[in-house]
Amino acid sequence: MTAEKKKVLKRLSSALYPLGAAAFIVVLWAITAAAVGEELLVPSVGATFRGLWQMLTEGATYAAIGGTIWRALAGWALALVAAAVFAALAILFKPVKKLFAPLMSVMRSVPTMSVIMLALLWVTSGQMPLIVTFMTLFPVQYSAMVAASEAVDPRLVEMAKIYRVPTAKRVLKMYLPCMAPQIVEGVRSTLSLTLKVTIAAEVLAQTRDSIGVGMMQAQSFLQTDRILGWTVIAIVLGALAELFVTFAAWAARRLYAVGERA
Amino acid sequence: MLSVKGLELSYGDKKIFDRFDLEVGDGEVVCILGRSGCGKTSLLNCIAGALAHGGEVNGTERGVAYLFQETRLIPALTAAENVRFAVGHLYADRAALNAEIDRVFSSLGIDGLQNRLPGKMSGGQAARVALARALCHPSDVLLTDEPFGALDVALKLSLTEYLISALKARPRTVLMVSHGIDECFDLADRILVLGGSPCRILYETNIDEPRGERADIAHRAHKTEEIKRALIAE
Secondary structure, eight states: OOHHHHHHHHHHHHHHHHHHHHHHHHHHHHHHHHHHOOTTTSOOHHHHHHHHHHHHTOHHHHHHHHHHHHHHHHHHHHHHHHHHHHHHHHHHOHHHHHHHHHHHHHHHHSOHHHHHHHHHHHSOTTTHHHHHHHHHHHHHHHHHHHHHHHTSOHHHHHHHHHTTOOHHHIIIIIIHHHHHHHHHHHHHHHHHHHHHHHHHHHHHHTOSSOHHHHHHHHHHTTOHHHHHHHHHHHHHHHHHHHHHHHHHHHHHHHHHHHHHHO | OEEEEEEEEEETTEEEEEEEEEEEOTTOEEEEEEOTTSSHHHHHHHHHTSSOOEEEEESOTTOOEEEOSSOOOOTTSOHHHHHHHHHGGGOSOHHHHHHHHHHHHHHTTOTTOTTOOGGGSOHHHHHHHHHHHHHTOSOSEEEEESTTTTSOHHHHHHHHHHHHHHHHHSOOEEEEEOSOHHHHHHHOSEEEEEETTTTEEEEEEEOOSOTTSOTTOTTHHHHHHHHHHHHHHO
């Protein structure tokens, strides 16, 4: 067999694993639905996808998806920017880092529910999921960035100092490339958390045009197939977001590499 | 000339250097021997400007090339990028820098490795890239801290050979911390044994024969004995 053929086969087989996993879930689901035999408790795979299809023909579904994406993305991006600013301060100034450490652990351990309850009193139901998403993600992203900076070898820092490398060059060519893989990983791992938190907050805030309210309404009308339909939509959105970040990181690496070697 | 005058350095209550003086002439190679922790690396770091200290250091206005114990290459940058990172800001002309990188790489036998990442190199290749980085520095002052310590004997010998020929082609003012007496005899114009607390020069000897013709000089054995005695006596 040629090396080329082997490569193609390897690619194909690596694509088989996620497909296999999906097939496993569907089979398990079908067996469970058949065993329970009650569409209200566990709707069959067919019924769920019929429900999902029905949902996709309704304009309200897209309004809800759009609203949720907007809130999740805004909360996530705000947290990312704020975390980057605070992390930069903490990395450059040791006392700031020490000051932030207890604040961040407090923020991390505050239950999401108490943030939701308080935010319900303070802001409108449209803003609340955004605030809650921000509050939940900010400390996580901050910690990921500070941890990434600690992964930069102090011996490299000393080398740059001895060779009197200008600060801007140190940041661009040493700190950022050394931190980038960990930052991307940290950012990617918060994406699925973002959707979970945003949707939970939407349920409690009764936010208009949101996946959360869509789920809640489906639940109160005992439309279990639609709850699962919304779940499938949320999973697909999460997967798309992760793909997007992976692609953005790849594109950034390519651009960076081309700029450097030119 | 590289000169250190009245160097003062303390770690907590412990005085490492107390009015320590040292002069290294232009183009002179000085090797330093001494027990671990006696202050050899600290001396290099003070000269390099990596450690805050009292006293004066002169002759480093153009910066120093530094060869570390480890390679200290940035894993995200290729070999050539690593060199450009460390010395690029010292060259006005980028083409001249790239030409110098290519010249040094080819003389070190690592031509073609310019675009390789450190993670994809062997230990010997990475050591050569680190040496190339130091040799591309325009300064005539080279500080080295047991640079080939972790390599196998054959590689260590070939890199030492290369350093000798590089010094012949372009004389540099070298201060080299070493653990090997033989290595010192091969490279040095002067050998110092440091020790004591605070650190001072315990023994000093000049090697007058030209580098490369020292394999069987008559007094080598005698001097080796003296160096050993100075090292052990402390």
